[in-house]
Amino acid sequence: MIEGAEFKPGSDEARVLEQLRTAAPPVAGAAFRERLKREFVSGEFAASRVVALPAPPRRHRARWVVGFAAAATVTIVAAALNQPPRWTAMPSSGTGQVVVNGVSLPVRDTAELTRRLTPGSRVRLQGGEELNLVSSGLLAIQLSPGTELILPSPPGRWFGRAARATVDRGLVRLTTGRRFGGAHLAITTPEATVHVTGTTLAVIAESTGTCVCVLEGIAHVHPHKGTMTRVSPGTRVDIARGTREPHAGEMRLAERPKLLDLRDRLKSVMN
Amino acid sequence: MTSPNRDRAQEGDSSVLDLAGVRRRDPEALAAFFEQHFDRVYALVLRLLGDRHSAQDAAQEVFLKIHRAAHTLDPSRDPEPWITTIAYNVCRDLWRSGAYRLSRQAASIDDPDNGDTPLTSRGEDPEEALIASERRDQVQRAIAALNEPLRIVIVLREYQGWSYERIAELTGTTPVAARKRYSRALAELGKLLEKVAV
Numbered sequence: 115m116i117e118g119a120e121f122k123p124g125s126d127e128a129r130v131l132e133q134l135r136t137a138a139p140p141v142a143g144a145a146f147r148e149r150l151k152r153e154f155v156s157g158e159f160a161a162s163r164v165v166a167l168p169a170p171p172r173r174h175r176a177r178w179v180v181g182f183a184a185a186a187t188v189t190i191v192a193a194a195l196n197q198p199p200r201w202t203a204m205p206s207s208g209t210g211q212v213v214v215n216g217v218s219l220p221v222r223d224t225a226e227l228t229r230r231l232t233p234g235s236r237v238r239l240q241g242g243e244e245l246n247l248v249s250s251g252l253l254a255i256q257l258s259p260g261t262e263l264i265l266p267s268p269p270g271r272w273f274g275r276a277a278r279a280t281v282d283r284g285l286v287r288l289t290t291g292r293r294f295g296g297a298h299l300a301i302t303t304p305e306a307t308v309h310v311t312g313t314t315l316a317v318i319a320e321s322t323g324t325c326v327c328v329l330e331g332i333a334h335v336h337p338h339k340g341t342m343t344r345v346s347p348g349t350r351v352d353i354a355r356g357t358r359e360p361h362a363g364e365m366r367l368a369e370r371p372k373l374l375d376l377r378d379r380l381k382s383v384m385n
Numbered sequence: 386m387t388s389p390n391r392d393r394a395q396e397g398d399s400s401v402l403d404l405a406g407v408r409r410r411d412p413e414a415l416a417a418f419f420e421q422h423f424d425r426v427y428a429l430v431l432r433l434l435g436d437r438h439s440a441q442d443a444a445q446e447v448f449l450k451i452h453r454a455a456h457t458l459d460p461s462r463d464p465e466p467w468i469t470t471i472a473y474n475v476c477r478d479l480w481r482s483g484a485y486r487l488s489r490q491a492a493s494i495d496d497p498d499n500g501d502t503p504l505t506s507r508g509e510d511p512e513e514a515l516i517a518s519e520r521r522d523q524v525q526r527a528i529a530a531l532n533e534p535l536r537i538v539i540v541l542r543e544y545q546g547w548s549y550e551r552i553a554e555l556t557g558t559t560p561v562a563a564r565k566r567y568s569r570a571l572a573e574l575g576k577l578l579e580k581v582a583v
Contacts, residue, residue: 137524
């Protein structure tokens, strides 16, 4: 309590207080006093010489409001500019169907597919043709027939540069674009998580396990119950279902031409 | 050391005042109200503002505002805090006005008195009155030389008898800050009083 804690002046302060308290109070002149009393009693005051000031502008508050508005604007603009290009379905001549979040669409209907393919969409490809999806400058994904995955959000331009996809089954080939540098994509399969930081690779989720084939760059495969393995260009790693340790080897022969084709064809479209 | 005092010589008893009459703006009640509060209001604004011209203007403004707001007066409560708040707000408006700052630059508190203050009261020894007047002026000069936040605290605490909590509420600070200002004000006043005494 402030009042409870009595102020204990030192000798200097006591001397000052003594001077303050013993000084006679100022007294107004009698003429002024009488004039003001007359005015107060009658209610008829002479013109006031004190200029009534308007309420002072709330500069601090205004500064805060302006600062907050500027920060909000910058945040909104940055968030808008940070948005990655959306997924675009590339033209396909196939006759299959794509199920996007439970809605079945013809593979040929690229406009409707593009409209419905949002990050986080569950996509299942039915039919005999592959489906190519591109996020301009960042990522190109090729889905093989029978593949089911949850579509990743392409990494943002400056922040939110980590993306996550899930491949439940099937084969996904992926190549990164020039604007992917510094970003990170994690692809989860039933057996492992594949960490991609810039590469061309295939992730195959089969009933027997997961196989990762790397054409270019480096990928890291982390089995759900084991230690992380680095996968170099031209090699593959297999994680058999129910095992802990990955198995390394040469990349599947069938994947090399497919990945080369993906890289050459989609990179030119993507970049 | 005694506790913070009020201007006891000027202190009156509000209970004898017809505050209901003041609310009705009854001339007799207004006259009695004026007699009871004028000296304290004048002393307060003079101590806060530091010069007589500004104090007269401020006192006039205070009583004008009291007259205008008389109908809001609560007869069951001591009007002193209400009056002090009005006086403080008038002084604060003056401090913020450019005209006041200019007048402070142009006129020193060392200016000779404008003659409206009686040097002696009836029956008072002229020499004692002169010494008392000199001492009062020295104290007033020292208070006027304080910066405004310190001056407010010292005047409200020492001459109005306000608590730190009440001062903090009026000035928009905390009781602890008000107490620190009071302590700093005393330290500065000590130096200033030594200086003006020389």
